[in-house]
Amino acid sequence: xxxxxxxxxxxxxxxxxxxxxxxxxxxxxxxxxxxxxxxxxxxxxxxxxxxxxxxxxxxxxxxxxxxxxxxxxxxxxxxxxxxxxxxxxxxxxxxxxxxxxxxxxxxxxxxxxxxxxxxxxxxxxxxxxxxxxxxxxxxxxxxxx
Numbered sequence: 772x773x774x775x776x777x778x779x780x781x782x783x784x785x786x787x788x789x790x791x792x793x794x795x796x797x798x799x800x801x802x803x804x805x806x807x808x809x810x811x812x813x814x815x816x817x818x819x820x821x822x823x824x825x826x827x828x829x830x831x832x833x834x835x836x837x838x839x840x841x842x843x844x845x846x847x848x849x850x851x852x853x854x855x856x857x858x859x860x861x862x863x864x865x866x867x868x869x870x871x872x873x874x875x876x877x878x879x880x881x882x883x884x885x886x887x888x889x890x891x892x893x894x895x896x897x898x899x900x901x902x903x904x905x906x907x908x909x910x911x912x913x914x915x916x
Contacts (some may be wrong), residue, residue, distance in 0.1 A: 801888050805882045815879040818871050825870035
């Protein structure tokens with residue numbers, strides 16, 4: 772049995788642990804500076820990108836890579852705070868669509884400004900060339916998934 776992890780396993784562990792550390796850092800900053808968690812921010816961004824039509828709960832779950840139950844619970848909490856509006860489809864009463872409220876849009880746009888600054892601060896240790904290389908490598912990996 773090998774005492775050292777194979778190269779690709781080492782890469783996977785580093786990618787996963789680095790992603791988790793970045794997410795923890797961003798979540799901590801987000802929670803301190805805004806009324807949002809990072810997960811709520813991600814949900815509001817996805818909903819905002821859908822535009823005026825909104826996003827079905829299934830599409831939101833797919834966008835966030837979470838279960839329908841997870842996104843349903845989160846949207847319920849966001850709606851309680853007045854940040855999103857849920858509407859039942861006229862065509863299919865089983866389908867719910869979610870859109871941002873004006874309050875949610877205001878909170879999101881403020882948080883987006885902070886988020887950009889924080890991401891820049893985290894990745895500022897990389898040169899332009901290193902960042903470009905990392906993007907190309909991630910794109911190469913994603914292409915086959």
